[in-house]
Amino acid sequence: MSATRYRRFLKLCEEWPRDETKKNRDLGTFLRQRVAAAFREGENTQIPDPEKCDQAYESLARINANTYKQRFPRVRDTSFTGVTAEECKLLWSGSVQQSEDEKKSLWKTLTERFSSKPSEEVPEKTPEK
Known part of the structure; x- marks a missing residue:
């Protein structure tokens, strides 16, 4: 089952656009790094929490497909x-x-x-008697 998850994440990484103008701040590049770190062993990687992994994939897929941009269009x-x-x-x-x-x-x-500020702008305190 982790092989299927791995292939889905790889496909998502291929579809995710890269923005070359954002050096070291591109979400596509960050996503690719995180997927590589999470699936170090490729298809043989054991996933500790499969439900959380599936939720993360679904969320990223909705962002990539512009689901919310289409559901809530901007007026201006x-x-x-x-x-x-x-x-x-x-x-x-x-x-x-x-x-x-x-x-x-x-x-x-x-x-x-x-x-x-210079001392002339700051009023001096008078000693109390």
């Missing part, structure tokens, strides 16, 4: 920001060069933003 092609899907894809693809501010680490950005 834009989001609340007015950005189209193509523009979002371009932004998330990584092909757009990041500005210097975006290249800073989160820690550096926060420390710059919340660093203490």
Whole structure:
């Protein structure tokens, strides 16, 4: 029975599209790696929880077939920001060069933003008598 599951996952991996613009962030590549790790011995792999494996396959197959996109069509092609899907894809693809501010680490950005201000802007406390 695990041979059938293995073949189904292999077929799903073949059908799943790869997005070459998303380096190290592509869902198709991640799926292929996970299937390879889960089925190390190929068709001879013993699956500890077959029901969970079947549920995972069915969920991935529904995503790949755009089941929910067809069941719940979008009214508009834009989001609340007015950005189209193509523009979002371009932004998330990584092909757009990041500005210097975006290249800073989160820690550096926060420390710059919340660093203490010059002493003349901060009122001094008067000693209580």
